[in-house]
Amino acid sequence: MSEIVKVGMADLNVCVSPNAITTLGLGSCVGIVLYDASSKIAGLVHVMLPDSNKIRNNENVAKFADTGIDALIDKMKLLGANRTRLVAKIAGGAQMFAFNANNDMLRVGDRNVEASKQKLNALGIRILAEDTGLNYGRTIVFYPENGELHIKSVGKPLIIL
């Protein structure tokens, strides 16, 4: 029987097929799935903030896009994933409330998405698909068995990336 590994806010974990990995209710946070298709190992990190260098209190590496992705890769390598085969799918980074955009505090969803992409680019990890931005929450489930990312939102049809 396969199980679904749960990843919380500012948290990361890995799974191997036939198991799946999920994070519930992504808002302005970004869920980054990394995946090695040949070993069917997947990892998911639920990051809250773009940059660990801007925050003094940065012990929790999974909280930030930059350190979270690094830590996730390390954890996947321990399981036997091949670093050079990793590809990514990302989701989240919504703006949950309709504020005036001039408030920097409130654009954090966009900034999380940008920072995640920058980090992945810098590492040479290709982003196969993304469902980011807009103004609603997302629950995501990734199945390493077939590489599908399922995205559920309130009152919206299921998206499969």
Place this chain on the structure above:
Amino acid sequence: MSNINLDQMDSMQFDVLKEIGNIGAGNATTALSTMINGKIDMDVPIVDLLEFKELPEMIGGAENIVVGILITLEGEINGMMMFIMDTTSAFNLVNILMGKSLSQFEDFSEMELSALQEIGNIIAGAYLSSLSTLTNIRIDASIPYMSIDMAGAILSVPAIEFGKMGDKALLIETQFCKDDSDVKGFFILIPTLESYNIILASLGL
């Protein structure tokens, strides 16, 4: 001036924040009772410092649908304040206020939605004004913004702000009831780190 780290707060600082929560929630209940022109009972608020992972569990899990009303703060204190309630509470509040018996958001017209937003505004406003009186600090609040979505997604907004300061969030749970209609709500006050220091310093800590 005190320098606060939410992860290592001393009991004195915690008690002060707790007391601000109590008074704020009390004022909010009074405002609500005036609005509906009826008696509202309030339980003693529960104040908790929670890890991010635990936060959505407090309000029925990350996928539970909730109503979040958010107000941004400017002036001498910067940050945001959020009032969250589950859908049952939202229906109860609107029904009490408008004399209806609705039980799903699909039945809400613009009228009910803006009533809900206004309720949130009044509750949050009462809360903020007690904070302002207590600390003698001027706080300017924005108009209320409302979102109805998964608890995890709504909570991500205040959690991210807390995330800049540490790995925990301060949650004030308050419960009112009128006759048989329970309304359970959560306040989350998120001053910026500097503003926390200003609040505590204004109280002599």
